[in-house]
Amino acid sequence: MHRYIVLTILFAWALAAHAQNAPQTGKTPPLTGSNVLNPNISVVGNFLAYAGAEADGRGHGHDHGEEKPAAFELSEAELGIQAAIDPYAKADVFIGFHAHEVELEEAYVTWLRLPAGLGLKMGKFRAAFGKFNLVHPPETHFPDRPLAHEEFLGGEGLAAAGVQFSYSPPTSLYLNFIAEVTNVWDNAPAFGFIDEGDPLDEEDDHLERGGRRRSDLGYLGRAETYFDLTESQNLSLGLSHAASFWDEEAELRSHLSGFDATYRWKNPRRAIYRSVFWQTEVMHLRREMEEGADALDRWGGFTHLDYQFARRWHAGARADYTREAFGYEPDEPHGGRRGGMLYAAFAPSEFSLLGLYGRAVRLANGETDHTAFFRLTFSLGPHGAHPF
DSSP states (O other): OHHHHHHHHHHHHHHHHHHHHSOOOTTSOOHHHHTTTOOEEEEEEEEEEEEETTTTTOOTTOSSSOOOOOSEEEEEEEEEEEEEEETTEEEEEEEEEOSSOEEEEEEEEEEOOOGGGEEEEEEEEEOOSTTGGGSOGGGSSSSSOOHHHHHHTOSSOSEEEEEEEEEOOSOSSEEEEEEEEEEOOTTOGGGEEEEOOSTTOGGGOEEEESOOSTTOEEEEEEEEEEEESSSSEEEEEEEEEEEEEOSTTSOOEEEEEEEEEEEEEOOGGGTTTOEEEEEEEEEEEEEOOSTTSOOEEEEEEEEEEEEEEETTEEEEEEEEEEEOOSSOOTTSOOOEEEEEEEEEEEEEETTEEEEEEEEEEEOTTSOEEEEEEEEEEEEESOOOOOOO
């Protein structure tokens, strides 16, 4: 049997070599024909080194049973597979390889031309809540998540399987309306509860999503607009609202509302040398509580400014604020967490980036955590444009 397998492989190799060396004639299919069924494949790597609170396991990002990072960590290698299915639809698949797990982050089909100007997306995808949530963690400006995103949406953001409809009316002003119906968001603290597991083991605590029945779903609506201010400046604005159950019995709901604004400046005549990017997001969470208790109201948000001051150099700052919504004792005083981050990044090209980051977070108990990050990101292969 092995002899026949070897002979078959050699025969196939000989045919392939003959075809490769054969002279090209007018009857040879165009090269593009051989790529029709080949998707674009890319890999994005994200390497981090920590010093300070994160390296000591005291970082603010591990309050929900999340694993503490090591001092050096390849936090993620993301495999992207993207291709057009036909002239009317395209497919996107993103798989995240982490230190101890492999996760299907997104896999969806988008139909671009449906009747009445509707757009349709089906599969597992990142929810259209604000702008920041749409960007995969290795491709954001930061080595961490803004405090409010981490507190309300979790370390990986809002994502679930479901369906999304979008519609842009034919008006002179750009408007886009989005509606989503999905499963309850698995990893979002705003739509789940902390299962305390073994009372003797604090690390056994883990997040459980609310609503266990099949009919318990998440609903999201968004309205957004975009307009040019000048030839070199533009502004986009958006309002989002997500709602679902947060308790196991599916009797109590969470309502998460958000506002986002993104400003961009880039001189089209010297676009590779100078640019400004400013983004702000504000969120409000309202959770229904058991009968007789007041609803829980929490605010949070961040603002981020990135300035490209030379062809390969960026500098930026981020300011954070959030009220703690989970994991506190009702009888203890609990305030907000506020923090800031400064960074400088060197980007030899659009395919790699080296960055140095410093972050300070003042916790609700009055202590301050300081963390320094070094970050390397790289991209292999073609990659699509970020959501605009």
